[in-house]
Amino acid sequence: MRILVVNDDGISAPGIRALVNELKKIGEVTVSAPLTGMSGAGHGLSINKVLRVEKQQFDENVIGYAVEGTPRDCAELGINAFMKNQVDLLVTGINQGSNLSNNIPCSGTCGAACTGLDYGIPAIAMSLDFGDEYDYSYSAEIGRNMAEWFIRQPFNRQFVLNVNVPNLPREEIKGYRICGHGGNYLYHQDLTPRYDGRYYYYDTSASEFSFVNMVENLEGDIYALHHGYITVSPIRLDMVSYGDFPRLQDNIDQFKY
Amino acid sequence: MRILVVNDDGISAPGIRALVNELKKIGEVTVSAPLTGMSGAGHGLSINKVLRVEKQQFDENVIGYAVEGTPRDCAELGINAFMKNQVDLLVTGINQGSNLSNNIPCSGTCGAACTGLDYGIPAIAMSLDFGDEYDYSYSAEIGRNMAEWFIRQPFNRQFVLNVNVPNLPREEIKGYRICGHGGNYLYHQDLTPRYDGRYYYYDTSASEFSFVNMVENLEGDIYALHHGYITVSPIRLDMVSYGDFPRLQDNIDQFKY
Numbered sequence: 001m002r003i004l005v006v007n008d009d010g011i012s013a014p015g016i017r018a019l020v021n022e023l024k025k026i027g028e029v030t031v032s033a034p035l036t037g038m039s040g041a042g043h044g045l046s047i048n049k050v051l052r053v054e055k056q057q058f059d060e061n062v063i064g065y066a067v068e069g070t071p072r073d074c075a076e077l078g079i080n081a082f083m084k085n086q087v088d089l090l091v092t093g094i095n096q097g098s099n100l101s102n103n104i105p106c107s108g109t110c111g112a113a114c115t116g117l118d119y120g121i122p123a124i125a126m127s128l129d130f131g132d133e134y135d136y137s138y139s140a141e142i143g144r145n146m147a148e149w150f151i152r153q154p155f156n157r158q159f160v161l162n163v164n165v166p167n168l169p170r171e172e173i174k175g176y177r178i179c180g181h182g183g184n185y186l187y188h189q190d191l192t193p194r195y196d197g198r199y200y201y202y203d204t205s206a207s208e209f210s211f212v213n214m215v216e217n218l219e220g221d222i223y224a225l226h227h228g229y230i231t232v233s234p235i236r237l238d239m240v241s242y243g244d245f246p247r248l249q250d251n252i253d254q255f256k257y
Numbered sequence: 258m259r260i261l262v263v264n265d266d267g268i269s270a271p272g273i274r275a276l277v278n279e280l281k282k283i284g285e286v287t288v289s290a291p292l293t294g295m296s297g298a299g300h301g302l303s304i305n306k307v308l309r310v311e312k313q314q315f316d317e318n319v320i321g322y323a324v325e326g327t328p329r330d331c332a333e334l335g336i337n338a339f340m341k342n343q344v345d346l347l348v349t350g351i352n353q354g355s356n357l358s359n360n361i362p363c364s365g366t367c368g369a370a371c372t373g374l375d376y377g378i379p380a381i382a383m384s385l386d387f388g389d390e391y392d393y394s395y396s397a398e399i400g401r402n403m404a405e406w407f408i409r410q411p412f413n414r415q416f417v418l419n420v421n422v423p424n425l426p427r428e429e430i431k432g433y434r435i436c437g438h439g440g441n442y443l444y445h446q447d448l449t450p451r452y453d454g455r456y457y458y459y460d461t462s463a464s465e466f467s468f469v470n471m472v473e474n475l476e477g478d479i480y481a482l483h484h485g486y487i488t489v490s491p492i493r494l495d496m497v498s499y500g501d502f503p504r505l506q507d508n509i510d511q512f513k514y
Contacts, residue, residue: 050457077448199312
């Protein structure tokens, strides 16, 4: 099995190293990852930009490509250029911090994984919840086990698996939950203007957030993760809210243009 | 009515100027837009980056802020910093080229509009379809009319309106359609490695694309736009595919960890 591994925390992040160490046990791994951290890049791709690439020995048996681009650029280049369309599985992460609910559209970890949908390649996005410390060993094992399981499922090209692991000792993890949208993260940003000769803004409070409209049961991804469950959500590239069609249709008929 | 206007083609793009000229007729407009083109930035936001801002006179009555950041950064700064949370309506665009189906997650025009959902601000994303030429005058009128209509609807904080206008003379436009996901754009990229002392990739074929799994009726956004309809889609920040829950649930029960 030829496995492409991508992340958004950068090729030097510990999460991708832990993931590669586990995935090496089940396949031939190639790494394509941003040269530096690209958290928050979402599904962003570089248009009209030169993408610099440095090939490196990621570890003894794994070739790595450090890309000056977004996570999705890394996935595109990994599939098309570095692996010449010979990819059986795409795994992204392990992200430092969860990727849930309204964070999914702005998550580079999820964005890179969704590139698999364009090419019909099974893809899994792996994240470890926020915490004071990050030990990726257990979530990396989960990543390997999920990969072995998912690759055998007949529906594995229909959606991306978005997997979030609690930041807890393994004996405290309660199992898996299939979860939906669980509320909204709202970030508290420091948007005070600063001046060093020119005006700028620099947010120093990015880790502060609260939840709005949280689903208070295990069907919501935020609640389930925070209650000790590994959350698994099928993700597609469809953001249309079909439940809103009737009221929109009824009203747009009044609209004159 | 205090209106924030954001785009992803950059503050100098003609689409945003046409839009502002129309929206000035119905409210007090402030512009917050990227200094340079940020197409493809999606919902990306800048983390741990300094955001430079230059205040400028956008036109006689409109203040503009040119931001060295993503469209979503522009929307966040516009709402919080430049307009001090006094925003009644957020309109993004007019984008040069459509934003449909699987392009929505990687569209800066849509990403910036979705910032409105975080703050409970009604938001509309406006795009003009790809074409040999771009005359934004009619789509700008559509933007103003839709804004006047949408702001009066009781459900206007529940979802973003994603509006795409055909690139046709106004007499050839057939009306409005509420549309869902209409297939997948697949871009044909030139991913040949190049060398100038260091390796790089530079895509020179970004405008070449084909459609995969296209919905061949007017309920699909791609088909409807290409058949002369203005497409209107309600967008939420939920990418979970609920229809896939049963088969995933049935199968994950077999999965041992």
